[in-house]
Amino acid sequence: MGNKISTFTPEQLEAYEDCTFFTSKEILHIFSRYQALAPDKVPYDMTGKEAQTVRIAHDVILTMPELKENPFKDQICKVFSEEGSGHMTFEEFLDMFSVFSEAASRDIKSVYAFKIYDWDGDGNLNRSDLEATLLKLTQDGLTQDEKNFVVDKVLEEADLDDDGMLSYVEFEHVISRAPDFLNTFHVRI
Amino acid sequence: MENGHGTKGHFDDRGLAGQLPSRQIHQSALRTKVGRNSIASDDSKKSSLAIMSVLISTMSRRNRVGPDTEEAEKAAQQFQSITTEEERHKVLHTIRQLPSPMATKMQLKKKLMEGPVTESYGVKQMKFENKKRMQSVKNAWHNFKYTMELWGSSMRTIEGHHGTGVVSYFVFLRYLLLVNFCMFLLSMFIWVPEAIHDESAYTSGSTAATCTPLYDVNVSSNAFELILDFFQGSGWMEKTMMFYGYYSGNGLENTSYKLSLAYILVCISCLVVSLILMGKYLVSDFRETILNAGDGLTEFCNKVFGTWDYALTDNTSASIKHKSVRFELLSDMNEQIFVKEREQRLRDGSLRCKLYTIRIIINIFIVLVLGASGYLIYYVTDYSTGYVSRNADVSGTTEVLLKLLVQFLPAITISALNGMLPVIFQKVVVGEEYTNAFVVKITLVRTVFLRLASLTVLMVTLYSAVTCSTRSVCMSTSSPCSVITCWETYVGQQLYKLIIADFLAVIIKTLLVELPRRLCYEKCSCGIFKKIGPPEFDIPACVLDLVYSQCLYWLALTFAPLAPTFAVLKVVVTFYMKRLSVLKACPPAEQPSRASRTNTFFMVILLIAFFICSVPVGYVFYDMEPSHGCGPFRTYGYMYHAITQTVEGWPSGGQGFYNLIVSPAVTGPLIIFLILLIYYCSVLASAHKSVADIYREQLVMEGRDKQYLMVKVMELGGDSTPAPKPRRAQPAGLKNINETAPAPRKVASTNSFRSNDRPPSYQTNNQQMSTGLSSPHAMPVDDGW
Numbered sequence: 023m024g025n026k027i028s029t030f031t032p033e034q035l036e037a038y039e040d041c042t043f044f045t046s047k048e049i050l051h052i053f054s055r056y057q058a059l060a061p062d063k064v065p066y067d068m069t070g071k072e073a074q075t076v077r078i079a080h081d082v083i084l085t086m087p088e089l090k091e092n093p094f095k096d097q098i099c100k101v102f103s104e105e106g107s108g109h110m111t112f113e114e115f116l117d118m119f120s121v122f123s124e125a126a127s128r129d130i131k132s133v134y135a136f137k138i139y140d141w142d143g144d145g146n147l148n149r150s151d152l153e154a155t156l157l158k159l160t161q162d163g164l165t166q167d168e169k170n171f172v173v174d175k176v177l178e179e180a181d182l183d184d185d186g187m188l189s190y191v192e193f194e195h196v197i198s199r200a201p202d203f204l205n206t207f208h209v210r211i
Numbered sequence: 212m213e214n215g216h217g218t219k220g221h222f223d224d225r226g227l228a229g230q231l232p233s234r235q236i237h238q239s240a241l242r243t244k245v246g247r248n249s250i251a252s253d254d255s256k257k258s259s260l261a262i263m264s265v266l267i268s269t270m271s272r273r274n275r276v277g278p279d280t281e282e283a284e285k286a287a288q289q290f291q292s293i294t295t296e297e298e299r300h301k302v303l304h305t306i307r308q309l310p311s312p313m314a315t316k317m318q319l320k321k322k323l324m325e326g327p328v329t330e331s332y333g334v335k336q337m338k339f340e341n342k343k344r345m346q347s348v349k350n351a352w353h354n355f356k357y358t359m360e361l362w363g364s365s366m367r368t369i370e371g372h373h374g375t376g377v378v379s380y381f382v383f384l385r386y387l388l389l390v391n392f393c394m395f396l397l398s399m400f401i402w403v404p405e406a407i408h409d410e411s412a413y414t415s416g417s418t419a420a421t422c423t424p425l426y427d428v429n430v431s432s433n434a435f436e437l438i439l440d441f442f443q444g445s446g447w448m449e450k451t452m453m454f455y456g457y458y459s460g461n462g463l464e465n466t467s468y469k470l471s472l473a474y475i476l477v478c479i480s481c482l483v484v485s486l487i488l489m490g491k492y493l494v495s496d497f498r499e500t501i502l503n504a505g506d507g508l509t510e511f512c513n514k515v516f517g518t519w520d521y522a523l524t525d526n527t528s529a530s531i532k533h534k535s536v537r538f539e540l541l542s543d544m545n546e547q548i549f550v551k552e553r554e555q556r557l558r559d560g561s562l563r564c565k566l567y568t569i570r571i572i573i574n575i576f577i578v579l580v581l582g583a584s585g586y587l588i589y590y591v592t593d594y595s596t597g598y599v600s601r602n603a604d605v606s607g608t609t610e611v612l613l614k615l616l617v618q619f620l621p622a623i624t625i626s627a628l629n630g631m632l633p634v635i636f637q638k639v640v641v642g643e644e645y646t647n648a649f650v651v652k653i654t655l656v657r658t659v660f661l662r663l664a665s666l667t668v669l670m671v672t673l674y675s676a677v678t679c680s681t682r683s684v685c686m687s688t689s690s691p692c693s694v695i696t697c698w699e700t701y702v703g704q705q706l707y708k709l710i711i712a713d714f715l716a717v718i719i720k721t722l723l724v725e726l727p728r729r730l731c732y733e734k735c736s737c738g739i740f741k742k743i744g745p746p747e748f749d750i751p752a753c754v755l756d757l758v759y760s761q762c763l764y765w766l767a768l769t770f771a772p773l774a775p776t777f778a779v780l781k782v783v784v785t786f787y788m789k790r791l792s793v794l795k796a797c798p799p800a801e802q803p804s805r806a807s808r809t810n811t812f813f814m815v816i817l818l819i820a821f822f823i824c825s826v827p828v829g830y831v832f833y834d835m836e837p838s839h840g841c842g843p844f845r846t847y848g849y850m851y852h853a854i855t856q857t858v859e860g861w862p863s864g865g866q867g868f869y870n871l872i873v874s875p876a877v878t879g880p881l882i883i884f885l886i887l888l889i890y891y892c893s894v895l896a897s898a899h900k901s902v903a904d905i906y907r908e909q910l911v912m913e914g915r916d917k918q919y920l921m922v923k924v925m926e927l928g929g930d931s932t933p934a935p936k937p938r939r940a941q942p943a944g945l946k947n948i949n950e951t952a953p954a955p956r957k958v959a960s961t962n963s964f965r966s967n968d969r970p971p972s973y974q975t976n977n978q979q980m981s982t983g984l985s986s987p988h989a990m991p992v993d994d995g996w
Contacts, residue, residue: 206518
């Protein structure tokens with residue numbers, strides 16, 4: 023296609039291929055989406071350190087159609103960005119979509135799902151985390167009684183050591199038996 | 212140290228409990244992975260994974276995501292112990308599985324590549340090089356698939372609007388396109404040689420040594436009739452390459468290409484290729500299917516963590532999805548209450564008897580309905596063939612049109628039955644009082660039965676029409692059957708009519724039924740359209756339509772070699788019609804379709820239909836006498852003789868080998884062996900299941916042990932608060948676990964839920980829910996189960 027400025031060096035592309043579940047064409051496509059979000063901020067030439075330094079602001083990323091309607095969009099940006107700020111570099115952006123891609127394994131998806139649903143970031147899904155998840159999921163459409171019912175059922179199904187919250191092991195155990203998880207925890211880009 | 216107890220007897224995470232290893236997310240994430248993989252006895256694998264586990268355990272224990280340069284440095288020191296390229300490649304492959312931020316992973320990779328790796332030689336190196344080459348080939352193939360993905364952008368749009376359930380239908384459709392395309396390529400072996408060496412003498416040539424009546428077809432010159440002939444497959448259409456009768460093989464007699472052998476081999480290989488493609492699809496999903504089979508014990512977790520479809524991009528779809536998640540949660544709650552209530556009611560013996568009698572009556576009714584519809588199809592097909600043969604020479608527009616209508620009557624009947632009966636099934640199943648999940652399953656099973664039964668009846672009717680006719684007999688009998696000189700073409704014509712009807716049905720349904728209905732729903736202000744509602748995209752019905760038409764193509768291949776071309780065309784047209792329907796006519800469903808969100812389920816139905824279809828095809832080849840007036844098999848007694856005669860031309864070694872393979876001495880033990888294998892696998896599966904149950908019980912006991920020990924530790928530390936009461940009963944056995952379902956205290960005032968058959972709207976449901984749970988649902992602390 024002629025002499026065009028290459029966005030990444032071959033070493034960079036290879037490194038990205040090895041560290042994510044994407045092929046080189048998909049990585050370039052994702053870069054074009056990333057750049058389209060903030061064309062003036064993101065340079066074409068990312069062969070230097072731009073992939074780790076240039077950040078796109080949190081609210082710009084949330085305008086993407088893939089994330090716009092997601093009730094957990096704030097958490098997603100928080101989980102995948104450094105220090106939880108929500109402003110993402112290209113590498114973090116790429117990592118995010120790699121986890122959400124179809125080729126990602128169930129294990130890595132469940133790790134990140136746990137982090138997304140853990141609102142207070144303490145490493146456990148306690149009642150308040152579950153209630154917050156329900157709130158976002160149903161857009162505050164359930165009464166307190168109904169929410170208690172659902173949270174109790176979830177804890178009863180998943181909390182094997184009876185301590186009132188879900189640790190990662192319990193969450194993973196339950197997720198591995200959830201038939202819909204792999205299908206729904208998936209964003210196509 | 213803080214008081215380790217929170218409210219209601221739960222431990223505060225910042226205390227002792229927070230330091231437990233199982234709470235450290237990274238460690239536990241990898242431990243499970245390492246645990247699974249270290250079953251392998253490969254030494255190099257163990258060491259590389261040991262490296263990875265050390266690596267992760269030195270990484271951040273915080274749950275925030277952030278680059279850990281110093282931790283990565285420490286981990287990288289472990290890489291110094293990697294010496295072979297193969298090991299390095301393995302560790303490299305596991306890097307992408309780490310749940311760490313990108314920067315850390317890139318650093319790890321850099322450190323890994325800098326390690327002291329020596330070049331190894333010999334066989335191991337060669338194997339490793341091969342693996343690397345395979346990997347790069349696979350990557351190139353993935354890249355190619357990504358750029359050339361057929362209909363990719365359409366699928367993304369549909370997914371954004373409707374979610375993954377509907378998209379799975381389109382993925383299934385795309386896979387069917389692949390199957391039909393392969394069949395099309397294979398069928399070229401039949402019609403391309405015939406087209407090249409064209410000799411349109413489809414009448415019996417000098418090679419036919421029988422006294423069959425001459426197979427000749429009248430072609431009328433009336434323009435109207437010509438159009439009709441296209442739809443009926445008669446007249447000029449009958450003489451084309453579409454049907455079996457064209458393929459006389461006369462033109463190829465001078466070449467070494469035996470059309471008869473090619474014909475039978477192509478038919479068999481088409482079926483085999485379809486089977487392989489379907490099997491490949493199933494196998495790739497199989498592990499997930501087994502895992503997803505689930506045991507119903509994690510329903511609510513699935514609802515909370517797995518229902519939000521991350522692929523939704525459209526605003527209206529998202530709000531509809533929120534509503535449907537609410538609805539699902541509420542209906543699940545209602546369901547729990549309903550099941551408890553039903554159990555209580557059924558303690559009463561007389562009520563139980565009544566319920567079972569109702570169920571038996573309903574099942575008998577359904578069997579009768581299926582039987583009646585089967586008989587109806589048989590009668591209509593019979594009537595149709597009789598009418599056509601009686602009125603073979605009518606003229607005049609109305610009579611001819613009437614004849615056309617009667618010819619399509621079987622197809623119309625089948626479509627009408629397929630549309631109406633599932634509605635009846637849905638209405639009737641309410642009286643049987645099953646749980647929601649079972650209702651869906653059983654309605655689906657009954658609908659599948661209906662579709663397959665109609666196809667079977669059609670086949671049987673055709674068979675009786677064909678074997679009854681006077682063909683290939685010198686002495687003419689005075690049978691009342693219609694005289695069919697070329698029965699394969701006749702069967703091909705009937706199937707052709709069905710295919711055309713099916714094709715038109717798809718187009719008509721979308722353009723003339725769904726789009727106007729949607730328009731009327733939106734524009735008209737009269738109440739009737741609002742009551743009927745907008746058109747719905749019913750996934751199981753659409754999938755069964757696809758399965759039905761695929762069955763028709765499999766059957767038609769033998770009798771109409773151009774059928775796969777039609778099939779490819781039809782799949783493409785179906786895609787665009789359905790896309791139009793989904794994007795413009797049908798709004799996203801408020802009630803999510805519970806039936807089968809996975810493609811595996813569709814594929815299983817297709818597989819069953821495939822086996823049912825391959826029976827008539829096999830029978831035709833094996834036990835039916837081909838017409839002696841037309842077609843490539845006219846010199847043979849049975850069609851499979853084409854193969855046996857070819858084998859006879861082989862050297863004696865080859866012949867002996869072939870005879871051995873197909874003899875019962877080999878196939879019999881093979882079948883027995885396969886049956887034993889299936890039995891062994893099923894026994895293994897049930898053994899694994901019971902082991903999993905034992906482990907689950909053990910997990911629960913370990914949890915209780917841990918709680919007890921924690922309490923003791925707290926006490927020793929000077930804490931004097933009482934121990935938390937257990938939420939569960941003592942798991943004395945497996946049964947107890949299944950029974951520990953916390954039900955809301957009130958059961959009596961829940962009659963209001965079941966009085967509505969239709970799903971109540973959100974508002975009313977909300978009210979009912981709050982009246983149902985009149986006592987606020989307290990934590991079941993110790994209620995003596």
